[in-house]
Amino acid sequence: MSEKSAKLGKNYWRLWTAHATSNLGDGLATVAFPWLASAVTRDPFLIALITVMSRLPWLIFTLPAGVITDRFDRKKIIVAMDIAQGALALVLAGAIYLERDSLPALNNLTASTTIETNYLLYWSLVGISLLFGFAEVLRDNAGQTFLPSVVAKENLESANGKLWSAEYVMNSFVGPPLASFLLGVVVYLPFFIHSSTFFIAAGLIALIVTIPKPPSEVEVKTKVNFRAEIKEGFSWLWSHSLLRPMAIILGTLNLVGSITAATFILFAQEILETSVFEFAILGTSGAIGGTLGGILGPKISKKLGSGPSLYLTLLSMPIMSLIIGLTSNWYIAWVMIAGTTIFAVLWNVITVSLRQSIIPTHLLGRVNSVYRFFAWGSMPIGTLIGGAIVSATEALGDRELALRMPYFVSLVLGLVIFVFAAPRLTTEKIESARAEGEPLS
Numbered sequence: 001m002s003e004k005s006a007k008l009g010k011n012y013w014r015l016w017t018a019h020a021t022s023n024l025g026d027g028l029a030t031v032a033f034p035w036l037a038s039a040v041t042r043d044p045f046l047i048a049l050i051t052v053m054s055r056l057p058w059l060i061f062t063l064p065a066g067v068i069t070d071r072f073d074r075k076k077i078i079v080a081m082d083i084a085q086g087a088l089a090l091v092l093a094g095a096i097y098l099e100r101d102s103l104p105a106l107n108n109l110t111a112s113t114t115i116e117t118n119y120l121l122y123w124s125l126v127g128i129s130l131l132f133g134f135a136e137v138l139r140d141n142a143g144q145t146f147l148p149s150v151v152a153k154e155n156l157e158s159a160n161g162k163l164w165s166a167e168y169v170m171n172s173f174v175g176p177p178l179a180s181f182l183l184g185v186v187v188y189l190p191f192f193i194h195s196s197t198f199f200i201a202a203g204l205i206a207l208i209v210t211i212p213k214p215p216s217e218v219e220v221k222t223k224v225n226f227r228a229e230i231k232e233g234f235s236w237l238w239s240h241s242l243l244r245p246m247a248i249i250l251g252t253l254n255l256v257g258s259i260t261a262a263t264f265i266l267f268a269q270e271i272l273e274t275s276v277f278e279f280a281i282l283g284t285s286g287a288i289g290g291t292l293g294g295i296l297g298p299k300i301s302k303k304l305g306s307g308p309s310l311y312l313t314l315l316s317m318p319i320m321s322l323i324i325g326l327t328s329n330w331y332i333a334w335v336m337i338a339g340t341t342i343f344a345v346l347w348n349v350i351t352v353s354l355r356q357s358i359i360p361t362h363l364l365g366r367v368n369s370v371y372r373f374f375a376w377g378s379m380p381i382g383t384l385i386g387g388a389i390v391s392a393t394e395a396l397g398d399r400e401l402a403l404r405m406p407y408f409v410s411l412v413l414g415l416v417i418f419v420f421a422a423p424r425l426t427t428e429k430i431e432s433a434r435a436e437g438e439p440l441s
Contacts, residue, residue: 008159011208012151018204020166022082025089025197027175031280032183032190034265036096037125039103039187041117044394044402048262048387050125055258055383057133058376063230065141066369070229074142074149075210079202081139086198088128088135093191095124106183106276141369149210172287176280183276233366236359242433243358243371245424246351249417251374253317255382256413260321260406262386267403272330282334289338293345306350307427313343314421318414325407350430358433 037047069077096103099121151159182190237243268274274282301309320336327333359367386406393402 007155008151008162011210012155012159014204014208015147015150016162016166018201019163020170021197021204022201023167023170024175024178025194025201027171027173028179028182028190028194028197029175030171030283031176031179031276032194033125035106035183035276035279036121036187036191038265038269039106039115040121040125042115042266043117044263044266044390045387046117046122047266048383048390050122050129051258051262051383052380052387053126054129054133054136055376055380056130057137058372059378059380061134061137062141062369062373062377063234064226065138066233066366067226067229068138069141070366074146075205075208077142078139078146079206081135081142082198082202082205084135085132085139086195086202088131089191089195089198092124092128093188093195095121096188096191100187103187106187150208168287168291172284172290176283177277180276180280229366230370233363233370236363237367237370240358240433242424242429243355243367245421247371247374249421249425250347250351250371251378252413252417253314254375255378255385256410256417257317258379258382259386259389259413260324260410262383262406263390263403266390268330268333271328271400271403272333273328274330278330282330282337285334285337286341289341290345292338293342293349296342297346297349300346301350305427306354306430307425309346309350310425311418311422313347314414314418316340316343318411318418321407321414322411325404325411354430354434358436 037050041047099118102118103121104115147159147163179190182193237247265279268279268282272278272282300312304312317340320340324333324336327336355368355371389405389409390402393405396402
């Protein structure tokens, strides 16, 4: 271990190990959950509804979660939510074990469209997805601001880099292929392992000794006024001439993305004809794209300028979505998804650093939660729309066209978003907002 790494200390490495472990669980879930859902029902709307439930808390709970994480012990929140998610995952694993003989062979799903819905497992998935979503929102909000309590300020950059590396490796490279292997052994196995990752992470986080705050930063506890504190963050964002349209644009982009994601598992199985392992490999496209985006994003932004870089993002996404909708080859889909992720990271490179530079320090948590309310809160709506589009098109008698239709709709909506966004996201407006902003200390 290098001298620089040693400075991070044992508490950081407990956090890093917890982060890697929980992301391994997330990687397992990215393959195991959608594949299970497709084995439980082949109804596009019912499959979309599971995702709606998992995303709904981002619409209805994000704003109060921001206040809670600003007011209460973040370590205790993280531990409690990890335990809660572990318990929920264990309940689901138990339900799958009990129903294991009623599930079809997972590699036969590419040719199956008429499997009778297993309502016991289906409603278990719906309910657990909703509760998982609430725990995830609160845990994620607390986790984002926990690191400064574990490592010194001068080591934050190094600490964050190692966390991101662990997340990419475990979530996108180790977890999905491992899930495909475990599903091949026995269907319930990845779900029991997924549950155990939360309990291990909770135990490691509980062992962390945090850095005490200096007396000048210790807040005087007052009664929490959720409405007033949420209103303050919401009012600041809504009155900002650049962040307001930017939050709305991001929300509509995520809504459009959710339309195509709603029934992606059925598209991958029936149109792209992927096996469990091929679906896992398809999932690595996001990691490759994210890595390339992190490398190329700052260079593209510097070369083209903030405004043109955002235009490029807004135009590339609907075009790549159209190509995915037209292809029947999962290799082509892999390349297009990776490309979409590259441009998504380019968007984040520009907009996240912008928010960090212009949002006042004392409002950062609440304004960020409002921004995420727009960004993530639109996802359940988009997912519901996506499921409805597929179901309505299928009612006309063409299952293949139905599964392709969300991509055609996203092309039209993406071009509309570009027309709205282009005059509002110019380099001049971005640089002006950055110059007027309050830098974070």
